Amino acid sequence: MSKKTAQLYDRIYAVVGEIPSGRVATYGQIAGIVGCTARVVGYAMAACPSDRVPWQRVINSRGEISPRPGGGASRQRSLLDAEGIRFGASGRVDLDAVRWAGPGWDWLERNGYDPGGIP
Numbered sequence: 001m002s003k004k005t006a007q008l009y010d011r012i013y014a015v016v017g018e019i020p021s022g023r024v025a026t027y028g029q030i031a032g033i034v035g036c037t038a039r040v041v042g043y044a045m046a047a048c049p050s051d052r053v054p055w056q057r058v059i060n061s062r063g064e065i066s067p068r069p070g071g072g073a074s075r076q077r078s079l080l081d082a083e084g085i086r087f088g089a090s091g092r093v094d095l096d097a098v099r100w101a102g103p104g105w106d107w108l109e110r111n112g113y114d115p116g117g118i119p
Helices: 003-016 027-034 038-047 069-082 105-110
Strands: none
Touching: 003 027, 003 038, 027 038
């Protein structure tokens, strides 16, 4: 991994680390904060150190867990279930109820993110 990619992933991990237990964010939501694409956030989540980043709290824009190899989706579901996130019969969460509002402006500024670029 290049130094530039590692730095970008660290910025993604810093934002994901702010998502509280019992809340989720979408790949696109994190991408909008960091200034990258949702796909890059997905790559970062696939490569993240699971002992320090709550990767399970990042889901797709439909409110679903994205498939991943090696049983990762069932592990993610179990971790979210343990945090009180409930899935409907369709396998989706109610994003209106459990979506994280994002970090505060102070956090963004303190950590070098451009709050002006966030819709």
